[in-house]
Amino acid sequence: MRVKSALENYLFVLPAIVIFVIFYIIPLAWVVQLALYEWDGIMPTKIFVGLSNFKEIIFADKIWWQSMWQAGYITLIALTFQNALAFLLAWACDREIRMKNFYRVIFFIPPVLSEVVVGLVWQWILDGNYGLLNSWFTHLGLSGLVRNWLSDPNTALSVVAIVHSWKGFGWGFLIFLAGLQTIPRELYEAARVDGANAWSSFKNITIPLMIPVAVLVSMLTILGTMQAFVLIIAMTGGGPAYHTQVPVLRILASMRGSSRFGYACAQGIIFGLILVIISFIQYRFSKKARQYQ
Amino acid sequence: MRKNHLALVLGSWFIVLGLAGCAPQDNAKGASTLTVWHWMTDREPAFKELAKRYEASTGIKVNFELYAPSEAYSQKIRAAAQGENLPDIFGILGEKRDFSSFVKAGHILDLTPYMDANFGAWKNSFFPKALAVNEFSAGNSYGVNVGIYGAPIDVMTIQMLYNKDLFKQLGLNPNRPPQTFTELLDIGKKISAAKMQGLVSGWGEVWMIDCMANNYAFNIMGKDKVLATIRGEVPYTDPGWIKVLALFKDMQESGVLANGLVTMVNKTAEQLFANGKAVFAFNGSWCVNVYKGMNPSLNYGAMLPPKASDKFPMSIWGGAGSSFMVNARSKNKEEAVKFLKWLTDKDQQVFLAEATNNLPANKDSIKKIPEILSQFASVMDSTTHPSVWGVSEFSPVIEAFDKGIQSIIIGEKTPEQVASEVQKIKERELAKKRK
DSSP states (O other): OHHHHHHHHHHHHHHHHHHHIIIIIHHHHHHHHHTTEEOOSSSSOOEEOTTHHHHIIIIIOHHHHHHHHHHHHHHHHIIIIIHHHHHHHHHHHHSSOTTHHHHHHHHTHHHHSOHHHHHHHHHHHHOTTTOHHHHHHHHTTOGGGOOOTTTOTTTHHHHHHHHHHHHHHHHHHHHHHHHHHTSOHHHHHHHHHTTOOHHHHIIIIIHHHHHHHHHHHHHHHHHHHHTOOHHHHHHTTTOSTTTTOOHHHHHHIIIIISOOHHHHHHHHHHHHHHHHHHHHHHHHHHHHHHHHO | OHHHHHHHHHHHHHHHHHHHOOOOOOOOOOTTEEEEEEOOGGGHHHHHHHHHHHHHHHSOEEEEEEOOSHHHHHHHHHHHHHTTOOOSEEOOOSOHHHHHHHHHTTOBOOOHHHHHHHHHHHHHTBOHHHHHTTEEOTTOTTOOOSEEOOEEEEEEEEEEEEEHHHHHHTTOOTTOOOOBHHHHHHHHHHHHHTTOOOEEOOTTSTHHHHHHHHHHHHHHHOHHHHHHHHTTSSOTTSHHHHHHHHHHHHHHHHTOBOTTGGGOOHHHHHHHHHTTOOSEEEEETTHHHHHHHHOTTOOEEEEOOOBSOSSSOOOEEEEEEEEEEEBTTOTTHHHHHHHHHHHTSHHHHHHHHHHHOOEESBGGGTTSOOHHHHHHHTTGGGEEOGGGSSOOOOHHHHHHHHHHHHHHHTTSSOHHHHHHHHHHHHHHHHHHHHO
């Protein structure tokens, strides 16, 4: 009877396991297997190359590591500028201000827009010849600021990072707002009765209670930004030269441009491992933050 | 209760089986239907019209299925090849190496017997250069059996274009485009002084830079030396290559190149040129249709890139624009070949040329085309294409070369630095190949 019941239970979870194996485990195993081969994605035969794809990425592919650094830079901008903006706006909307529901909707518009559309609109705004931004600068008598924002290696990456932050701050805003609304109002009232001013309340109540939320937002920001590429394709295509290349673009270049599927899989594995390590560090940090709380 | 459990379990299984039952696409829909996959958005209405005409005359339905953009199409074709789900007729985008992989994997039918039948009637109807792109000759480096593996439906050339009205504004003769590189640089100075935009092109998509660089490599060093470089017999640090790279520095410094060219996609370049905002463009003959759609009154001419040397003739990329291949595993391959023969026949080619403003691949159809198209067609003898060279450069080398040119244009690297970096990558790839 117990055996029958156990069998029935297994039958219940079997569909989920089958789906998980078909759509997650088998493709992952295939990616790992392909990473050990040289394959163009068309030929039925593959050449076994062992770990040489990994060796080439780690020791010889300078552009890959440049793209990692650049993704790190965009992530840094997102972690600081984007999340600070998200938090400040959420904090403002959590207070008793007029039209706060309107602002909540407005601030959440950029994340729901298509990345391609956002990229193309910003490309148009930032165009060196006929862009809106340069046109404004000229009209304001600031011709010295006019430049090819997306074609200049000194500005391209920063501009892409800022547009990415503009596009993504709405998610952080929403999560921060939800977090702020869970803070009991009584805490602020008690603090006020005890003579605390606004800054003391913010420093001693809001910030400590928001740390777990900030850790979560940071984790999502890092994982989302490191994998960003659609916006970059639409704005610069990874150029000029390699100045806005990010890891996902390199993986695409290996797969589509060079027809090196095995190499692209190896890049994907290395990139995935780096993200897992970052997530693990974040997880440990978030645990510590909870303990602190 | 137990019955409910059983029903739930069975229900779950039906869902799983339903999801897993994504059976391979059956492309053998019987000889009365042919399926064609393509990426050519601009030609879709003309293809549909031709499909109707073919069905009316033969009773065979032809489904043209459009998958755009071209990147998505390329991925679809590769995925279908892996799953052996290719349609009866399809096109291949990419390098000759990719084409050869499809042939070697047995996905493409050798059309040589059909081309040679009736004393080569089908073969002789094409421009030889259009056919050459689909041909693998004896001793080719790809290891493909000798044969013709595709039928070209149109031809293209990639040239420079100039805006005649802007030429007049610059005080230049609109009927005399620059003949030499020095003349081009002089015009660049005038463009710069007049605060106009010079040359626009899709140099954000690096293959178009590669195209222009190869034009000048052929002009400065000749075909043999270029091919010797690809074979690894001449280094990229050779003075000839440095001279080619230096041309881009010269163009940038003279003001010939438009601002923001290194991240410009071809669509943007086409919009700028069509709207009279750029003096020069570097584009393929497909642009005639694009410009016509954007600005029918655009007054422009086509020209060969001005030569930088008198030692060798200027060569431009050209040949087959788009080609169709027959799936060697299709049950309908004989019908597919018949359809391709019909599609590349004079009447259909004239219709396609008129409807899409592309140069027809059938040489008998070229008599009734607009003047600007005939300017493109007139330089067919000067064309070459990596697909007919018999050797392919390594993709990482091509990327390093093209990105290096972008670095030269933005003033980040010198031609010598780029040449040295490209050569290092070349040596790395050659060493890998020797292993």
